[in-house]
Amino acid sequence: MAIIGLITGYIVPFLFVLTLLVFVHEMGHYLVGRWCGIRSTAFSIGFGPELFGFTDKHGTRWKLSAIPLGGYVKFWGDEDAASRPGQNALEGLSEEEKAQTLAGAKLWKRAATVAAGPIANFLLAILIFAALFALYGKPVSDPVVAEVRPGSAAEEAGVRPGDVLVALDDTVVETFDDVRRYVSIRPGTQIVVTIRRDGATQELPMVPRATVIDDPFGNKVEVGLIGIVTTQESGNFRVETMGIGQALTEGVRETGNIVTGTFHYIGNLITGKMKPDQLGGPVRVAQASGQMATLGIAAVIQLAAVLSVSIGLLNLMPVPVLDGGHLVFYAIEAIRGRPLGPNAQEIAFRIGLAMVLSLMVFATWNDIAALIG
Known part of the structure; x- marks a missing residue:
C-alpha cells in the first residue's frame, strides 16, 4: 500500500x-x-x-x-x-x-x-x-498592517497596526502579496517602506531578516521577513474576477514576478545572503508535485506554470x-x-x-x- x-x-x-x-x-x-x-x-x-x-x-x-x-x-x-x-x-x-x-x-x-x-x-x-x-479569479488583500511582530525589523522602524503600505523602494504596492513577494527575496538588503498613516505618508528604512519558516506542507523555506501580519478583517480579503484580457495581463505579470524573483535568488546566493540548500532538484519537485496534488488539479497546474x-x-x-x-x-x-x-x-x-x-x-x-x- x-x-x-x-x-x-x-x-x-x-x-x-x-x-x-x-x-x-x-x-x-x-x-x-x-x-x-x-x-x-x-x-x-x-x-x-x-x-x-x-x-x-x-x-x-x-x-x-x-x-x-x-x-x-x-x-x-x-x-x-x-x-x-x-x-x-x-x-x-x-x-x-x-x-x-x-x-x-x-x-x-x-x-x-x-x-x-x-x-x-x-x-x-x-x-x-x-x-x-x-x-477562479485572483485572491487579493489590501496591504494593511494588522499586527507587528515584537522585535521585528518593522517594529524597530516604527511600523504600527493600521498602517497602509504604499510603496517599497520605488515600487508601488497594491496588495499584501506584492509586499510579501518583494520582501521575501531581499533578505539582508535595506529597503525603504512608504506607509500611509492618518492621511500622511512616511518613509521607513528597514532590512528584511533571513528567516527559515515552514510552508503549508511543513517544508523548511528561507525567506526575507520584516515582521508584519495582515488578517481577513484588516486586509479586506476578496477574490477579483477577471475577463480574458485582464487575466492575460495578470498572467504576464505573474510570470515576470517569477523571473524577477529567480534573478534575485541567484544574486542572493552569490552574495551569501541566502543559503544554497534552498536549491532543489527532481526529488524536491516530485515532493512538491505530490503535495500540490492533495490540493487538486488546479494547484498541480499552477505548480507546472511556476516550474x-x-x-x-x-x-x-x-x-x-x-x-x-x-x-x-x-x-x-x-x-x-x-x-x-x-x-x-x-x-x-x-x-x-x-x-x-x-x-x-x-x-x-x-x-x-x-x-x-
Whole structure:
C-alpha cells in the first residue's frame, strides 16, 4: 500500500508535470525548426532506450523513452540530443540539403529554433496563469498592517497596526502579496517602506531578516521577513474576477514576478545572503508535485506554470549543452562572421556538460539532505 501511495501521490503528479513541461519546450524547438525548413529526425520524451513510438511522413521519429527526466528534438546533422553539430554533418550534402540541417541553416533560423524552447515555456506559464485567473479569479488583500511582530525589523522602524503600505523602494504596492513577494527575496538588503498613516505618508528604512519558516506542507523555506501580519478583517480579503484580457495581463505579470524573483535568488546566493540548500532538484519537485496534488488539479497546474518559467530560465543560462549556450555561440558567430572551430565547441560542450551534471548532483544532494533532516 505504501508503494501504491508513493506512485499515485508523488510519482504520477511529478511525471505529469514534467512531461507537460518537456513536451511544450521541445515542441517549441520542433515547430519553429519546421517553420524554418530544418528537418528533425527524432522527438523524444525521456532519454535512453525507446519504449514505443512511430515515424511520421516527414521522417521524424516520435517516441517515449525509458528515462523520463527530460527530452529532446534531434535535428538532421546533430551529433547528439544536445544539438551538437556532427564533425562531418555537412559533408556530401547539396546546398539545399545543408539548409535543412540545424548546423547549415541561416544564423537567424538557428537562433530562432533554439530560443523557441524557452519562449514556449514562458508562454505556457502565461497561459496557465491567465486560465486560472479567468476561471477562479485572483485572491487579493489590501496591504494593511494588522499586527507587528515584537522585535521585528518593522517594529524597530516604527511600523504600527493600521498602517497602509504604499510603496517599497520605488515600487508601488497594491496588495499584501506584492509586499510579501518583494520582501521575501531581499533578505539582508535595506529597503525603504512608504506607509500611509492618518492621511500622511512616511518613509521607513528597514532590512528584511533571513528567516527559515515552514510552508503549508511543513517544508523548511528561507525567506526575507520584516515582521508584519495582515488578517481577513484588516486586509479586506476578496477574490477579483477577471475577463480574458485582464487575466492575460495578470498572467504576464505573474510570470515576470517569477523571473524577477529567480534573478534575485541567484544574486542572493552569490552574495551569501541566502543559503544554497534552498536549491532543489527532481526529488524536491516530485515532493512538491505530490503535495500540490492533495490540493487538486488546479494547484498541480499552477505548480507546472511556476516550474515552466524555471525551466525556461535554466535553459537560457549561457552554458554549452543548454539553449543559452547555443545562443552564445551564435552571437559569437554573428560578431566574428564565422562559427567557432569544432575543437573549441567540443571543449565548451564538455565543460558545459560537467557544469550541468554538477548542478544536478548538488541539487539532488540538497533534496536528500532535506528529506533526512
